[in-house]
Amino acid sequence: MQPTLQQKSELKKSCSNCGAELLYAPGTTELKCDYCDHRQKILTPENGYDELDLKSYLDSMGSQSHSEVITILSCKNCGANQHIEENYKSLHCVYCNSPLIIKDAKKEEWILPGAVLPFQIDQKKAFQIFAKWVDKLWWAPNKLKKATLDPQNTKGLYVPFWTFDAQLFATYTGQRGDYYYISVPYTTTVNGKAVTRFRQERRTRWTPASGNISGFVDDTLIKASLQKTGVIPKKISHWNLNALQPFDSSYLAGFVTEKYTITLKEGHLEANKEANRIADRWARRDIGGDTQRISSLDMTLSEETFKHILLPVFVSAYTFKGKRYNFFVNGQTGELSGKRPYSFWKIFLFVLSIILMIVVIVLLVNS
Ligand SMILES: [Zn+2]
Numbered sequence: 001m002q003p004t005l006q007q008k009s010e011l012k013k014s015c016s017n018c019g020a021e022l023l024y025a026p027g028t029t030e031l032k033c034d035y036c037d038h039r040q041k042i043l044t045p046e047n048g049y050d051e052l053d054l055k056s057y058l059d060s061m062g063s064q065s066h067s068e069v070i071t072i073l074s075c076k077n078c079g080a081n082q083h084i085e086e087n088y089k090s091l092h093c094v095y096c097n098s099p100l101i102i103k104d105a106k107k108e109e110w111i112l113p114g115a116v117l118p119f120q121i122d123q124k125k126a127f128q129i130f131a132k133w134v135d136k137l138w139w140a141p142n143k144l145k146k147a148t149l150d151p152q153n154t155k156g157l158y159v160p161f162w163t164f165d166a167q168l169f170a171t172y173t174g175q176r177g178d179y180y181y182i183s184v185p186y187t188t189t190v191n192g193k194a195v196t197r198f199r200q201e202r203r204t205r206w207t208p209a210s211g212n213i214s215g216f217v218d219d220t221l222i223k224a225s226l227q228k229t230g231v232i233p234k235k236i237s238h239w240n241l242n243a244l245q246p247f248d249s250s251y252l253a254g255f256v257t258e259k260y261t262i263t264l265k266e267g268h269l270e271a272n273k274e275a276n277r278i279a280d281r282w283a284r285r286d287i288g289g290d291t292q293r294i295s296s297l298d299m300t301l302s303e304e305t306f307k308h309i310l311l312p313v314f315v316s317a318y319t320f321k322g323k324r325y326n327f328f329v330n331g332q333t334g335e336l337s338g339k340r341p342y343s344f345w346k347i348f349l350f351v352l353s354i355i356l357m358i359v360v361i362v363l364l365v366n367s
């Protein structure tokens with residue numbers, strides 16, 4: 001590995017004014033010094049970001065100029081691979097809060113991210129969203145409210161994804177179904193007499209169909225993290241990818257970056273399945289009618305390219321009575337999703353007070 005490549009994502013950015021570490025300021029395209037407030041613009045390359053040719057990567061993984069070596073700390077508890085910038089103080093797993101041991105750090109090769117979606121909201125704002133949510137929770141243990149009051153529990157994480165582009169072509173055979181209605185007679189009894197009535201029933205007329213479809217499949221987003229214990233909920237997994245920036249490690253300064261644990265090859269298999277679903281949808285639209293049957297679908301993808309991208313999420317991990325709870329806030333939209341514990345005693349006391357109230361009312365009525 002060439003040293004110049006190694007530096008790409010590990011390069012420390014220091015303040016030209018006071019020498020302190022610069023951190024990315026969410027919602028801007030600037031690095032900011034927390035000590036003297038000096039700001040430095042992150043320069044965006046004019047040629048945008050690269051889509052990499054998929055085939056050459058799959059054929060010769062690792063020997064590409066878009067790979068480099070980074071320092072990775074792997075969590076022994078949940079298996080998440082995280083790349084922690086040196087300026088990141090707390091060495092705890094973002095997902096499960098287990099301590100990470102710095103001497104376990106190992107150098108690993110990775111495909112450089114092609115693009116990054118910078119955080120739009122900062123840690124303070126994410127923490128406010130958490131705190132507001134926790135405050136509104138019914139029957140949550142008091143200790144939970146206390147724990148979430150510690151902003152240290154809320155961390156910004158760049159989550160790895162693969163995206164794939166391809167030119168899709170497919171031939172299909174199947175049937176087109178058109179609905180029609182017929183009157184079906186039936187017998188019923190009116191005033192003791194048997195009478196014949198009609199009701200409408202739906203039928204489908206099937207005609208053979210075949211043809212071909214083609215089009216561009218853009219930005220199929222495939223999760224690249226195998227993480228099982230703290231899976232990011234679907235509810236908040238929507239990002240506007242138009243805001244992607246060409247990769248610059250400046251955007252990572254002050255945040256944790258997770259290294260993909262689903263390989264490009266595995267990600268590509270998932271993308272193929274998605275492309276098949278898209279081809280099926282396109283074929284059905286092409287066939288038309290009210291309903292369709294597809295008996296064969298032969299799909300080929302060409303001009304396949306991919307990107308490794310990083311998307312922003314705030315994670316808060318909290319252990320309560322031996323059970324782990326994760327809360328997530330989308331780092332772009334501020335949407336929240338989380339699992340919550342219930343307080344047995346709060347529910348118990350609430351039920352008890354209702355029973356007491358009923359008893360009192362019954363006694364009052366009887367006296
Ligand atoms: Zn400074």
Ligand SMILES: [Zn+2]
Pocket residue numbers: 075076077078079080093094095096097098
């Ligand atoms: Zn962990």
